[in-house]
Amino acid sequence: MKPAARHLLGIEDLDPREIVQFLDTAEVFFDVSRRRVRKVPTLRGKTVINLFYEASTRTRTSFELAGKRLSADVVNISASSSSASKGESLYDTLKTLEAMRPDVIVVRHPHSGAPHFIARHTQAGVVNAGDGTHEHPTQALLDAFTIRRAKGRIGELVVTIAGDIAHSRVARSNIHLLTRLGARVRVCAPRTLLPVGVEALGAEVFTDFDAALEGADVVMMLRIQHERLTEALIPSTREYSRTYGLTAKRLSAARPDAIVMHPGPMNRGVEIDPSVADGRQSVILDQVEAGVALRMAVLYLLAAEVGQSPLT
Amino acid sequence: MMRTVLRGVRVIDPARGLDAQRDVVIEGGRVTAVGEGAAAGIGAEARDTRVIDGAGRWLAPGFIDLHTHLREPGYEYKEDIVSGTRAAAAGGFTTVCAMPNTRPVNDNRAITESMVAKARAHGLVRVYPIGAITRGQEGRELTEMADLRDAGCVAVSDDGRCVTDAGVMRRALEYATTHGLVVVQHAEDHALTRGAQMHEGAVSTRLGLKGWPRFAEDHIVARDLMLADATGARYHLAHASTAGAAALVRAAKERGLNVSAEVTPHHLTLTDAAVLGYNTACKVNPPLREAHDVEALIAALADGTIDSVATDHAPHASVEKECEFAEAAHGMVGLETALALLLGLVHGGRLKAARLVEALTVGPARAFGFEVPTVREGACADLVLIDPARVWQVAPERFASKSRNTPFAGRELVGAVEMTLVGGAIVYENPRPEGV
Numbered sequence: 187m188k189p190a191a192r193h194l195l196g197i198e199d200l201d202p203r204e205i206v207q208f209l210d211t212a213e214v215f216f217d218v219s220r221r222r223v224r225k226v227p228t229l230r231g232k233t234v235i236n237l238f239y240e241a242s243t244r245t246r247t248s249f250e251l252a253g254k255r256l257s258a259d260v261v262n263i264s265a266s267s268s269s270a271s272k273g274e275s276l277y278d279t280l281k282t283l284e285a286m287r288p289d290v291i292v293v294r295h296p297h298s299g300a301p302h303f304i305a306r307h308t309q310a311g312v313v314n315a316g317d318g319t320h321e322h323p324t325q326a327l328l329d330a331f332t333i334r335r336a337k338g339r340i341g342e343l344v345v346t347i348a349g350d351i352a353h354s355r356v357a358r359s360n361i362h363l364l365t366r367l368g369a370r371v372r373v374c375a376p377r378t379l380l381p382v383g384v385e386a387l388g389a390e391v392f393t394d395f396d397a398a399l400e401g402a403d404v405v406m407m408l409r410i411q412h413e414r415l416t417e418a419l420i421p422s423t424r425e426y427s428r429t430y431g432l433t434a435k436r437l438s439a440a441r442p443d444a445i446v447m448h449p450g451p452m453n454r455g456v457e458i459d460p461s462v463a464d465g466r467q468s469v470i471l472d473q474v475e476a477g478v479a480l481r482m483a484v485l486y487l488l489a490a491e492v493g494q495s496p497l498t
Numbered sequence: 499m500m501r502t503v504l505r506g507v508r509v510i511d512p513a514r515g516l517d518a519q520r521d522v523v524i525e526g527g528r529v530t531a532v533g534e535g536a537a538a539g540i541g542a543e544a545r546d547t548r549v550i551d552g553a554g555r556w557l558a559p560g561f562i563d564l565h566t567h568l569r570e571p572g573y574e575y576k577e578d579i580v581s582g583t584r585a586a587a588a589g590g591f592t593t594v595c596a597m598p599n600t601r602p603v604n605d606n607r608a609i610t611e612s613m614v615a616k617a618r619a620h621g622l623v624r625v626y627p628i629g630a631i632t633r634g635q636e637g638r639e640l641t642e643m644a645d646l647r648d649a650g651c652v653a654v655s656d657d658g659r660c661v662t663d664a665g666v667m668r669r670a671l672e673y674a675t676t677h678g679l680v681v682v683q684h685a686e687d688h689a690l691t692r693g694a695q696m697h698e699g700a701v702s703t704r705l706g707l708k709g710w711p712r713f714a715e716d717h718i719v720a721r722d723l724m725l726a727d728a729t730g731a732r733y734h735l736a737h738a739s740t741a742g743a744a745a746l747v748r749a750a751k752e753r754g755l756n757v758s759a760e761v762t763p764h765h766l767t768l769t770d771a772a773v774l775g776y777n778t779a780c781k782v783n784p785p786l787r788e789a790h791d792v793e794a795l796i797a798a799l800a801d802g803t804i805d806s807v808a809t810d811h812a813p814h815a816s817v818e819k820e821c822e823f824a825e826a827a828h829g830m831v832g833l834e835t836a837l838a839l840l841l842g843l844v845h846g847g848r849l850k851a852a853r854l855v856e857a858l859t860v861g862p863a864r865a866f867g868f869e870v871p872t873v874r875e876g877a878c879a880d881l882v883l884i885d886p887a888r889v890w891q892v893a894p895e896r897f898a899s900k901s902r903n904t905p906f907a908g909r910e911l912v913g914a915v916e917m918t919l920v921g922g923a924i925v926y927e928n929p930r931p932e933g934v
Contacts (some may be wrong), residue, residue, distance in 0.1 A: 198704065277820055297822040298695075298706035299776030318824070320706030355706060382709060383700030 192311040192491035196321035197362035211483035229258035232289040239265040239295045252481035289492050311488040319353050326359035328480040332473045341368030346398045348374040349408025352381040356449045361387045374398035378419040402440040406447040407458045423456050433459045445469045501525045503537045507552025512856035513872035524879045527922035558855045559871035560592025560880035562862040565808035572601025577813040583621040585899035587926035589833035590882035590915040593624040597657045605630035605641045610649035622925045626652040631670045643677045655682035671731035680732040690714035697770040697785040710785050716742035723750045735759040739784035741794035748803040758865040760808035763839040778819045778826035779905035805861035813901030841913030879922035888914040
């Protein structure tokens with residue numbers, strides 16, 4: 187079931203044309219952020235609520251700036267300061283916000299599918315800013331935007347995604363997006379961090395990191411979280427780093443012009459060596475810059491759709 | 499005295515291998531006549547007599563559900579004995595076995611007695627409680643099973659939780675057998691399902707939901723069958739959901755083990771793909787599996803490896819389902835849709851009508867040691883009248899159950915319960931005119 191275009195719930199719902207529309211629109215807004223006055227009146231009079239049930243600095247700030255640079259009224263709600271801590275259900279929180287007539291709700295939530303639940307119960311447009319271990323569509327879009335700028339294309343590129351694939355919403359969204367645009371996606375992790383049936387998403391599965399890096403155009407590293415140790419998924423960050431950490435030496439197996447990406451936050455010295463993170467092949471800060479432009483594009487395109495179906 | 503007469507009805511009575519057109523007369527709570535022309539002398543105007551035209555309809559022994567959550571005591575906002583037995587009657591069930599995960603848990607004589615008393619006074623169908631295996635369903639200390647049996651429990655189960663400790667399970671089997679009780683296992687190794695939301699597979703990976711792998715069920719079943727073999731206990735597997743569990747039960751029966759198994763209508767008709775879109779109505783435990791599991795379960799039901807169909811009727815209030823998937827409660831209601839869903843398998847040629855009736859009557863009766871229900875002269879008149887061709891649409895707002903948590907809302911189904919009789923008394927009659 188395809189959600190209405192006023193929502194962005196996941197890349198899995200999008201076709202290549204829709205993906206490219208987001209990327210092309212972001213190109214326009216990318217320039218806005220580099221002007222002296224970084225603001226356009228496009229969404230004046232629109233209300234955007236950032237509803238964050240999980241701690242986030244990067245994504246929340248990026249969405250907030252995106253909304254503000256489009257002249258929308260932006261309100262941030264974080265779970266710690268909201269009714270969630272008083273035991274109010276998501277349904278009631280949502281209905282309360284709904285009564286204030288927002289145009290777009292940007293939601294980050296620790297449970298997979300929470301944005302879908304919200305979308306079923308609101309007139310506003312809903313943007314998934316990361317739900318559990320499901321999807322993080324704007325991250326995949328900004329990654330694609332960054333790759334396209336660096337490489338000039340996405341089709342036919344070999345993209346290696348390494349790290350905690352099982353628990354990564356970034357990995358899922360990127361697999362969906364990159365395969366839809368014709369890239370060859372490799373995922374690499376120890377078997378404890380590979381989800382069952384990941385090959386059905388269209389990715390090629392590797393457990394040998396050096397083999398996965400061979401000839402790659404793009405290397406995307408994912409954060410390894412400490413709770414994976416207590417869940418008996420990896421024995422130590424030391425051994426993980428030794429077997430799956432990206433060093434300059436390992437990176438040399440990739441194409442010489444390969445770019446290195448990381449959605450952040452990084453564990454320097456665990457999944458990525460500082461010399462690589464800060465090295466000439468790194469586009470990690472480009473990703474962050476692209477994030478604002480891309481999210482401006484998303485808010486712009488969705489708010490336009492919301493306007494098409496006035497509140498009843 | 500009121501008399502009910504069914505004229506020319508197809509009697510499906512697996513207990514004696516009868517499947518033929520007959521007249522049936524019911525009087526004084528019992529079947530008084532079954533035969534061709536048995537109602538020949540009785541006219542429609544006979545006094546104190548209800549004459550029903552049985553043309554195109556089936557008459558079967560009332561169904562027995564081995565796995566019902568009546569929710570009383572403690573969760574009356576989801577269901578209670580009155581609403582739950584009304585739902586049972588509407589589904590053609592004349593006997594339901596009530597699972598012990600109430601609040602407090604039915605792990606002692608006082609709770610069992612209160613359930614039995616309430617059911618006798620206010621229940622529409624027969625209710626037999628299932629006691630807990632362990633105190634508080636905590637998997638450690640055994641319950642007072644002799645007490646539970648004397649108070650009316652027909653089996654023991656920690657349903658919803660698995661007795662994972664092999665030592666406790668061994669002693670539970672030995673002790674329950676001592677007191678003539680069947681042990682019903684919810685087979686799930688909780689160490690393999692921590693945080694699990696649905697079946698582990700390509701769909702759970704797409705949805706980013708933590709998976710419940712098949713082998714979490716299978717290896718408990720394998721272990722339990724070894725324990726049942728060693729102890730000689732009566733073991734019953736609740737809601738088999740995997741191809742592996744079906745194969746294990748088949749092999750155990752071939753070895754001559756006295757074990758039984760049940761499967762739910764939803765595990766016979768839905769796959770994990772039904773969860774797509776984060777449909778909380780399809781969040782059940784054990785989870786909906788894949789197509790090849792469904793195929794294996796249907797085959798196992800058809801060949802008798804799985805003896806019974808049980809509903810696992812699990813009512814929940816709307817707030818427990820209208821929420822994030824991870825927060826949603828496990829389970830769906832099943833009593834009022836079971837027959838029609840199963841008839842779908844019959845209409846599709848996957849299951850014979852007589853085998854279906856057997857799995858809803860004789861199979862469960864044998865599993866729990868009840869008198870085998872039958873439609874013959876002198877038998878107790880617990881009966882269900884079925885219109886196998888009636889087309890209807892599932893309308894949860896019309897359920898007799900207090901809860902509406904079904905994934906089949908709006909689904910058009912073929913085959914309906916027309917009338918349910920308990921001890922000769924009509925406890926349900928389909929109120930909807932034909933075609934609605």
